[in-house]
Amino acid sequence: MATSKKVLTIAGSDSLAGGGLQADLATFAEAGLAGFSVITSIVSIQPSNVAVFPVPDEVFDQQLKSLSQVEDFAAIKVGMLTSVKQLERVVSFLQDYAGPIVVDPVLALKEGHLAENKALVQEYLDRLLPLATVTTPNLNEGLALAERANALAKTSSDLAELAQKISERAHTAVFLKGGQGFVDEKALDLLAVSGQISYFTQPALGEDAFVNGAGCTLAAAITAKLALGENLQQAVEQSQFFVHQSIQQGYRLNDSRTDGNVFQIGAKWSK
Numbered sequence: 001m002a003t004s005k006k007v008l009t010i011a012g013s014d015s016l017a018g019g020g021l022q023a024d025l026a027t028f029a030e031a032g033l034a035g036f037s038v039i040t041s042i043v044s045i046q047p048s049n050v051a052v053f054p055v056p057d058e059v060f061d062q063q064l065k066s067l068s069q070v071e072d073f074a075a076i077k078v079g080m081l082t083s084v085k086q087l088e089r090v091v092s093f094l095q096d097y098a099g100p101i102v103v104d105p106v107l108a109l110k111e112g113h114l115a116e117n118k119a120l121v122q123e124y125l126d127r128l129l130p131l132a133t134v135t136t137p138n139l140n141e142g143l144a145l146a147e148r149a150n151a152l153a154k155t156s157s158d159l160a161e162l163a164q165k166i167s168e169r170a171h172t173a174v175f176l177k178g179g180q181g182f183v184d185e186k187a188l189d190l191l192a193v194s195g196q197i198s199y200f201t202q203p204a205l206g207e208d209a210f211v212n213g214a215g216c217t218l219a220a221a222i223t224a225k226l227a228l229g230e231n232l233q234q235a236v237e238q239s240q241f242f243v244h245q246s247i248q249q250g251y252r253l254n255d256s257r258t259d260g261n262v263f264q265i266g267a268k269w270s271k
C-alpha cells in the first residue's frame with residue numbers, strides 16, 4: 001500500500017478556479033500529495049466586483065474539528081481569512097503543530113478590491129505570521145503589512161528593503177512577489193530570512209500573462225515542497241519555476257477575455 005503524505009489548506013473557494021483552494025488542491029495533487037481543505041469563505045468574482053462570503057463560524061469550527069481524525073499533516077498552508085475571529089481559531093489550531101506552515105496573507109486580489117481590514121492586518125503581524133515558516137505577500141500585501149501605503153517598490157533594492165521590514169515586523173521569513181513590477185524584463189521575487197536576501201528570477205511573461213491563481217499556486221507549491229522535505233531555499237526556487245510553467249500553460253475563461261487562469265497539471269518543478 002502506497003502511503004501519500006498529507007497536506008492541508010485553510011483557504012477560500014474561488015468558483016472561477018484561478019486561485020483559492022481550487023489552485024491549492026491542484027498543486028498538491030501535482031506534487032503527489034493528498035490534499036485536505038478547510039473552507040474559510042466563498043468568493044464570487046463578477047466582471048464588476050469581487051464578493052467574499054465568509055462561512056458561518058460554526059461551519060468553520062466543525063471543519064477544523066473534523067481534522068482531529070487525520071494524523072500527521074506534512075505541511076499546512078493558510079490562504080484567505082476573512083475575520084480576526086477566523087484568524088484566532090487558526091492560531092489556536094496551529095498552536096501545537098510542529099511542521100512547516102506557509103501563510104499567504106490574502107489581502108489584495110488582482111480581480112478586484114477587498115475591503116481594507118486594519119485589525120486583521122495587525123493580527124496577522126502579531127499572532128499568525130510569527131507561527132509561519134514563511135509568508136508569501138504580493139507587492140500590495142507587502143505594503144499593507146509594512147504599513148507603507150504609498151511607498152514606491154520598483155527596484156530590487158526597494159523590494160529587498162520592504163521584505164526586510166515585513167520580516168522584522170512579522171518575525172518570520174518573507175517571500176515577496178514582485179508580480180507585474182518587472183525589473184530588467186525579469187519577474188523578480190525575493191526571500192528574506194534572518195536578515196539575508198536571496199533573489200529569484202524568471203523571464204517576464206508580460207502584462208497579459210495568465211496569472212489568476214499564480215500567488216495561491218506559488219504558496220501551495222512551497223507548502224508541497226516543504227512537506228516533501230526540501231529546505232526553504234530549494235522549495236521557493238522550485239515553486240517559482242513551477243508557477244512560471246503553470247502561467248505559460250494557462251487558459252482563458254472565454255475568448256473575449258485577455259486574462260486567464262494558471263494551469264498546474266503537467267507543470268515541471270525544474271529544468
Ligand SMILES: Nc1ncnc2c1ncn2[C@@H]1O[C@H](COP(=O)(O)OP(=O)(O)O)[C@@H](O)[C@H]1O
Nearest residue numbers: 138177178179180187204205206209211214215
Ligand atoms: N507576468 C508575469 N511573468 C512572469 N511571472 C509572473 C508574472 N506575474 C506574476 N508572476 C509570478 O507569479 C508568482 C505570483 O506572483 P503575483 O502574481 O504577484 O502574486 P499574487 O497572485 O499573490 O498577486 C510570482 O512568482 C511572480 O513572479
Ligand SMILES: Cc1ncc(COP(=O)(O)O)c(C=O)c1O
Nearest residue numbers: 012014019020043213214215216
Ligand atoms: C479564495 C481566493 N483566495 C485567494 C485568491 C488570490 O488568488 P491569486 O493566486 O491570483 O493571488 C483568490 C483570487 O481570486 C481567491 O478567490
